[in-house]
Amino acid sequence: MRKPKLKYALLALVLCTSALSLHAQNDGIPVTSMSRLRNVAGDTAQFNQQSKLQYDQMLNEAHKKDAVATERNPQLIRLRAIAKRLIPYAARWNPDAAKWDWQVNLLKSDTVNAFCMPGGRIAFYNGILVKLNLTDDEVAMVMGHEIAHALREHAREQAGKNAVTNVGARILGALGSAYFGVDPRVGDAAAGVVAKGAALSYSRGDESEADLVGMDLAARAGFDPRAGIALWQKMGQVNQRQPIGFLSTHPTSKDRIQNMQDHMHLVLPVYARAKGLDPNKLPAYHSIALPRS
Ligand SMILES: [Zn+2]
Numbered sequence: 001m002r003k004p005k006l007k008y009a010l011l012a013l014v015l016c017t018s019a020l021s022l023h024a025q026n027d028g029i030p031v032t033s034m035s036r037l038r039n040v041a042g043d044t045a046q047f048n049q050q051s052k053l054q055y056d057q058m059l060n061e062a063h064k065k066d067a068v069a070t071e072r073n074p075q076l077i078r079l080r081a082i083a084k085r086l087i088p089y090a091a092r093w094n095p096d097a098a099k100w101d102w103q104v105n106l107l108k109s110d111t112v113n114a115f116c117m118p119g120g121r122i123a124f125y126n127g128i129l130v131k132l133n134l135t136d137d138e139v140a141m142v143m144g145h146e147i148a149h150a151l152r153e154h155a156r157e158q159a160g161k162n163a164v165t166n167v168g169a170r171i172l173g174a175l176g177s178a179y180f181g182v183d184p185r186v187g188d189a190a191a192g193v194v195a196k197g198a199a200l201s202y203s204r205g206d207e208s209e210a211d212l213v214g215m216d217l218a219a220r221a222g223f224d225p226r227a228g229i230a231l232w233q234k235m236g237q238v239n240q241r242q243p244i245g246f247l248s249t250h251p252t253s254k255d256r257i258q259n260m261q262d263h264m265h266l267v268l269p270v271y272a273r274a275k276g277l278d279p280n281k282l283p284a285y286h287s288i289a290l291p292r293s
Pocket residue numbers: 145149202207210249250
């Protein structure tokens with residue numbers, strides 16, 4: 001008589017665990033289907049391969065100018081540790097991401113910018129870390145936002161909108177390279193870095209999606225999604241002192257912050273769960289003030 005009881009208990013346990021994991025996947029920012037326009041730009045594998053060439057070319061140019069941080073650079077170690085926490089949650093937004101050859105590099109440049117090219121190739125400029133005094137949560141928000149553009153294939157979508165049907169033929173041209181978030185025409189004289197990242201601007205809809213997907217990725221990895229609000233407020237303040245590159249392609253606005261605030265109730269419970277905290281008793285988020293100069 002005992003056996004069936006045990007069987008039911010086990011069955012209940014299995015059902016309970018699967019309900020939990022299902023719940024874990026369904027909360028947060030809802031996953032929507034991706035724009036069909038991206039298919040106009042050709043095959044994903046080909047697109048990602050071309051973007052790898054662009055990234056390697058950019059790194060080569062930067063290496064020649066001694067502008068790539070070495071493996072032992074503490075800021076690079078920090079960036080890679082943050083990426084390692086975010087990446088496991090990427091496949092929720094694009095199943096292909098599980099197979100991507102992810103890379104993270106730090107460019108020794110004062111430029112306030114960061115980007116993630118199709119296929120998961122991330123670069124941060126030192127300027128964004130230093131001039132904004134970013135906390136780890138804020139770095140995760142920038143990285144999550146940039147990863148989200150790659151995951152949701154916004155570059156392919158943009159290329160599709162521009163009716164680029166043969167990416168391979170265009171990639172070596174200045175116009176084509178802009179589609180991959182790096183514009184080699186624009187030199188960064190101060191640091192001697194030839195490539196200036198994130199020359200690509202996306203639509204408002206893509207920007208809004210990247211903000212929300214980025215918050216979702218960060219929250220699952222245990223980074224406070226409220227850092228997103230602090231980040232954009234800091235961006236606005238720094239930009240008042242001196243226009244920054246990141247804002248030329250990412251206009252800051254009340255809409256952007258409002259959109260993040262409107263969705264905060266969806267991601268805060270995800271963050272609380274990741275940290276093992278009570279969602280109703282989360283301590284306030286504390287940013288770090290901007291440097292004085
Ligand atoms: Zn963006």
